[in-house]
Amino acid sequence: xxxxxxxxxxxxxxxxxxxxxxxxxxxxxxxxxxxxxxxxxxxxxxxxxxxxxxxxxxxxxxxxxxxxxxxxxxxxxxxxxxxxxxxxxxxxxxxxxxxxxxxxxxxxxxxxxxxxxxxxxxxxxxxxxxxxxxxxxxxxxxxxxxxxxxxxxxxxxxxxxxxxxxxxxxxxxxxxxxxxxxxxxxxxxxxxxxxxxxxxxxxxxxxxxxxxxxxxxxxxxxxxxxxxxxx
Numbered sequence: 219x220x221x222x223x224x225x226x227x228x229x230x231x232x233x234x235x236x237x238x239x240x241x242x243x244x245x246x247x248x249x250x251x252x253x254x255x256x257x258x259x260x261x262x263x264x265x266x267x268x269x270x271x272x273x274x275x276x277x278x279x280x281x282x283x284x285x286x287x288x289x290x291x292x293x294x295x296x297x298x299x300x301x302x303x304x305x306x307x308x309x310x311x312x313x314x315x316x317x318x319x320x321x322x323x324x325x326x327x328x329x330x331x332x333x334x335x336x337x338x339x340x341x342x343x344x345x346x347x348x349x350x351x352x353x354x355x356x357x358x359x360x361x362x363x364x365x366x367x368x369x370x371x372x373x374x375x376x377x378x379x380x381x382x383x384x385x386x387x388x389x390x391x392x393x394x395x396x397x398x399x400x401x402x403x404x405x406x407x408x409x410x411x412x413x414x415x416x417x418x419x420x421x422x423x424x425x426x427x428x429x430x431x432x433x434x435x436x437x438x439x440x441x442x443x444x445x446x447x448x449x
Contacts, residue, residue: 219241219242219243219244219246219277219278219369219370219401220241220242220265220275220276220277220295220370220401220403221241221274221275221276222238222239222240222241222261222265222273222274222275222276223239223273223274223276224237224238224239224273224274225237225238225239225261225264225271225272225273225274225275226238226271226272226273227260227261227263227264227269227270227271227272227273228260228269228270229260229269229270233425234257234260234269234425235257235260235261235264235271235425235426236424236425236426237273237426238257238261238273238422238425238426238427239427240420240427240430242370242401242402242403243401244369244399244401245396245399245400245401246401246402246417246418247392247395247396247401247402247404247415247416247417247418248401248402248403248404248416248417248418248419248420249404249406249412249413249415249416249418249419249420249433250403250404250405250406250420250422251406251407251409251412251419251420251421251422251436251446251447252421252422252423252446252447253423253446253447253449254407256422256423256424256425256446257422257424257425257426258374258405258422259300259374259375259405260425261422262297262299262372262374262403262405265282265290265295265297265372265403266287266290266291266295266297266372267282267283267285267286267287267289267290268287271283277290277293277294277295277370278293278294280293291366291368292319294367294368294369294370295368295369295370295371295372296363296364296366296368296370296371296372297363297371297372297374298359298360298363298371298372298373298374298376299359299374300374300375300378300405302355302356302358302359303359304347304348304350304355304358304359304362305347306346306347306348307346307347307348308346308347309343309344309345309346309347310339310342310343310344310345310347310350310358311343311344313347313358313362314329314332314339314358314361314362314365315365316362317361317362317363317364317365317366318365318366319365319366319367326364326367326398326399326400327364327365327367327398331364332361332364332365335357335361335390335391335394336357336360336361336387336391338354338357339354339357339358339361342354352379352380353380353381353384353387356376356380356384356388357384357387360373360376360388360391368400369400369401370400370401370402370403371395371400371401371402371403372402372403372405373392373402373403373404373405374405375405375406375407376388376391376404376406377406377407377408377411378407385408385411388411389411389414389415392404392411392415393415396415404416409443409447412433413433413436413437416433417432418430418431418432418433419431419432419433419435419436421436421442421446421447422446423445423446428442428446429442429446
């Protein structure tokens with residue numbers, strides 16, 4: 219589904235990724251783990267055409283490198299950045315409307331589905347996004363991306379700074395994605411939630427993938443966790 223081969227990426231003269239290769243299969247949730255600065259967010263931006271890169275990123279056999287971000291999104295990839303990037307002066311309902319793919323009919327997700335996932339958003343549909351709490355903005359960012367009916371969603375640090383109750387909601391959201399057959403590349407610091415929801419774990423270090431295996435294999439590999447994940 220998504221295949222990345224020998225990818226190099228960075229900003230200006232600073233190279234962050236050094237020959238990354240990985241794949242995400244249809245309906246698979248892949249956790250992308252690593253310390254801050256390991257290159258995970260740069261990888262997400264490179265996939266979405268937001269960071270200069272060379273190598274190969276193919277989506278269903280189609281090369282994405284060189285395409286615009288909106289073309290990549292229209293091809294079926296969704297992206298929730300760590301910064302959330304909601305439109306603060308628009309209401310919750312307006313933010314969700316902006317996420318809808320033009321001309322799309324009969325997608326996986328409807329406003330009713332969003333209400334079921336995050337009932338708090340329905341209650342605050344007329345409120346401007348800029349006054350929402352951090353947790354509510356994260357719910358809105360996730361929901362807005364779903365309204366575009368992606369087949370793969372890239373989510374960068376969805377539980378960062380959230381209270382335990384909100385973290386549990388994000389976990390439930392990821393479980394629902396799996397049930398609906400949506401693939402996900404989940405960038406996450408919290409090892410517990412990543413192991414609970416993922417089918418496979420990738421660990422990045424110094425701009426490279428240093429581990430690729432099941433959650434059970436990662437738990438059994440104390441050396442990898444100590445060298446590349448321990449703080």
